[in-house]
Amino acid sequence: MKKYYFTLLLCLAISMLKAQTTIYFVTTDGVAGNSGADWDNAKTLAAAISAATDGDMIFVKKGTYTAASGLPLIDLTGTKSGVKLYGGFAGTETSLGDRVFGTTAADSTNFVGNGSRVIANAGTVTPFTKPITYDGFTIKDGSVDASGGGGMNNFNANAIVTNCIFKGNKTTTSGNGGALYSAGGPITITNCMFYGNTSAGSGGAVIISSASNADITSCTFDSNTAPGYGGGLYTYMDVANPTTITITNCTFIRNKSTRATYSGGGLTNENTNPIVTNCTFRGNEASVGSGASGGGVLNLNTTTAKFINCLFSGNKGANAGGGVYNFSAAGKTCTPAFINCTIAGNNAASIGGAMCNTGAAGSGTNPVIINCIIYGNNHGIWNNATNGATATVTYSDVQYAGVANETNYSSGTGNINADPMFSNSPAFVGAPFTTGDYTLGSNSGSVIDKGLNSAISGYDFDITGINPRIYNGVRVDMGAYEYQSVLPVTVSAFTASLVNNRTQLKWSVGTENNVKRYEIERSQNGIDFVNVATVSANGSASYNTTDASPQLGVNYYRLVTVDNDGTTARYKDIQTVKVTSLAIESILIYPNPVKGNVINMALNGYTTGNYSYKLVNEAGATVQQGSVNYGSSNVSIATTAPAGVYVLYLSHGNSVVKAKLVKL
Structure with missing residues (x-):
């Protein structure tokens, strides 16, 4: 019996040790046989990957890591489920929250191909049970032939790709997805850039194929090219392998498809x-051939794509559908929806400068368009009614x-045919172009408060992610941009600067009219803002205030005015400051010194939610760690730490704040 309990305890101990995350440190001059326990004992990239198991993290120092000739730099075929690789380290950091990304190639973690793709992730018959993570890398110059993904191939994999740049990758012969190929497993792509990648098939930068559920957020597709569908991105599904895809806050710019028919310069959905x-x-383009169509987007065959709060401008189709081309083959139905979109300044040489809807005999192409502005293109909407479109x-x-190849919709429910008076709308003849300001102004009354509220239900902000929809509480505007009322005071300047790890905010104003106060709001992503300062209006020509606790990384600030009747308006310019290290006083400990066994913290202005914490003594050892929830009140942590000097670290997402305390 004693032997049984000893064996059980031993197994439990081994299991607990295994559950602990191991961090391996990697440098360009690392040694395979090193422990990888810190930067001074760094391993090679290959050795760290070989040693890592489920849940382990690999911290990779800035520098260039080049693959052996003809081989992937990283090959995780059939192995390494749950391993997490992080780049962007200078080589002094000890935690993920300490790193600061570089802005140049020389100040980045570069994964470089050498006659093969750069990264291969492949499960066995089924995808990895836990995702492989790549965060903070420049993945470039990969090349592969008939199979896809010159930069990264995910087949039956499960991947999270964040804060990465894919540049100059390609497929040759017939491969799809010049930068990234994903099929047979889920993938999440966030805050990535795909630039200058080329494909020999479809998807100049990326292809998302059957059974690969994808969430693509805050990514830029710039100057990618394909001779097939989708110069920037190609999404494809067969009936037997359904795929769920979301694409949010992304930019498709200067991408090109050179396919002679049914092209999709920026994006193709099939x-x-x-x-x-x-x-x-x-500025995307379907550029070659008398049938080249869909400069911005091509929706093909049985597609039910939904576009909400999107802008299509300055795109060009060598034939049809400068902005959007919708097509279905015989027996197929193409039914995309466009809600609160702006389609302007697009050009097609033949038909449907804004949108072309067509298909083969016996097909059904029937898009739904609600709350949209389709104006300033060389044609409006063209439908091939003969084939049921x-x-x-x-x-x-x-x-x-009234020109050829247009359909008149002005008599439809709630429809108009009036100049929306965009702030700046370049002429369609210059397409492809990337300029223009399609926001609404005080003279845009024809489209302000003219939309259908129920159509945009569940979407609280416009394309900017900042301006609220149904701004005045009456009706939503038409188009991608919601008009914001004019400030009750003229703001001539609004600045933000970092001084001693505090953000100094200053603004100058003209005559104040009914202004009660000013509020400063801060965000870490440019979307979700919290109030960090309030200043009463007093008739001054200039004001200033300080944010004492900016967060690590980029901080976004905006100025809000509040009238005496409670009406709010936001100044149009958002200011940013970048914090590369945190001040020790980022949170307030009270009382300090701490008496007893409770640490009290004030976190006024911080994002609510769960925070992880650790208490570190003067020797650098963690004496206590755990998690706390911050709602609207202050936070307390019970502690049995002995008397001494400590630093308390709080982390929430990618943000870390800290404070020094003395415990009596």
Whole structure:
């Protein structure tokens, strides 16, 4: 019996040790046989990957890591589920929250191909049970032939790709997805850039294929090229392997498809159902051939894509559908939806400068368009009615000039045909172009408060992610941008600067009219803002205040005015400051010195939610760690730490704050 309990305890101990995360440190001059326990004992990249198991992290120092000729730099075929690789380290950090990304190639962690793809992730028959993570790398110059993904191939894998740049990758012969190929497993891509990648098939930068559920957020697709579908991105699904895709806050710019028919310069969706929200398509092109169509977007065959709060401007189709081309083959139905989108300044040489809806005989191409502005293109909407193509358009501003190949929608429910008076709308003849300001002004009354509120239900902000929808509480505007009321005071300057790890904010104003106070709001992502300072209006020409606790990384600040009647308005310019290290006083400990066994913290202005904490003594040892929840009140932590001097670290997402305390 004693032997049984000893064996059980031994197994439990081994299991607990295994559950602990190991961090391996990697440098360009690391040694394979080193422990990898710190930067002074760094391993090689290959040795660290070989040693890592489920849940382990690999910290990779800035520098260039080049693959052996003809081989991937990283090959995780059939192994390494749950391993996490992080780049962007200077080589002094001890935690993930300490790193600061570089802005140049020389100040980055570069994974470079050498006659093969850079990264190969492949599960066995089924995807990895836990995702492989890549965060903070520049993945470039990969090349592969018939199979896809010159930069990264994910087949039956499960991947999270964050804060990465894919540049100059390619496929040759017939491969799809010049930078990244994903099929057979889920993938999350966040805050990444795909620049100058080329494909020999479809998806100049990325292809998301069957059974690969994808969440793509805050990514930029710039100057990618394909001779097939989708110069920037191609999503494809077959009936037997359904795929769920979301594309949010992404920019598609200067991408090109050279396919002679049905092209999709920026994005092609074939048989897929992506939800595309707050995305911009500018200056993309379907460039070659008399049938080249879909400069911005091509929706093909059985596609039920939904576009919400999107801008299509300055795109060009060598034939049809400068902004959007919707097509279905015989027996197929293409039914995309466009809600609160702006389609302007697009050009097609033949038909449908803004949008072309067509298909083979016996097909059904029937897009739904609500709350949209379709104006300033060389044609409006063209439908191939002979083959059953038609668009259902309501509560939209659709230009009809009476030229050939246009459909007049001005008599439809809630529709108009009036100049929306964009802030700056370049002429369509210059397409492809990436300029233009399609926000609304005080003279845009024809489209302000003219939309259908129920159509945008569940979407609280416009394309900017900042301006609230239904701003005045009455009706939503048409188009991607919601008009914001004019400030009750003229703001001539608004600045933010970092001084001694505190943000100094200053603004100058003209005559104040009914202004009660000013509020400063801060965000870490440019979308979610919290109030960090309030200043009463007193008739001054200039004001200033300080944010004593800016967060690590980029901080976004905006100025809000509040009238005496409670009406608010936001100044148009957002200021940013970058914090590379935290002040020791980032949080307030009270009382300090701490008496007894409770540490009290004030976190006024911080994001609510769960925070991880650790208490570190003067020797650098962690004496206590855990998690706390911060709501609207202050936070207390019970501690049995002995008397001494400590630093308390709080982390929430990628943000870390700290404070020094003395315990009596």
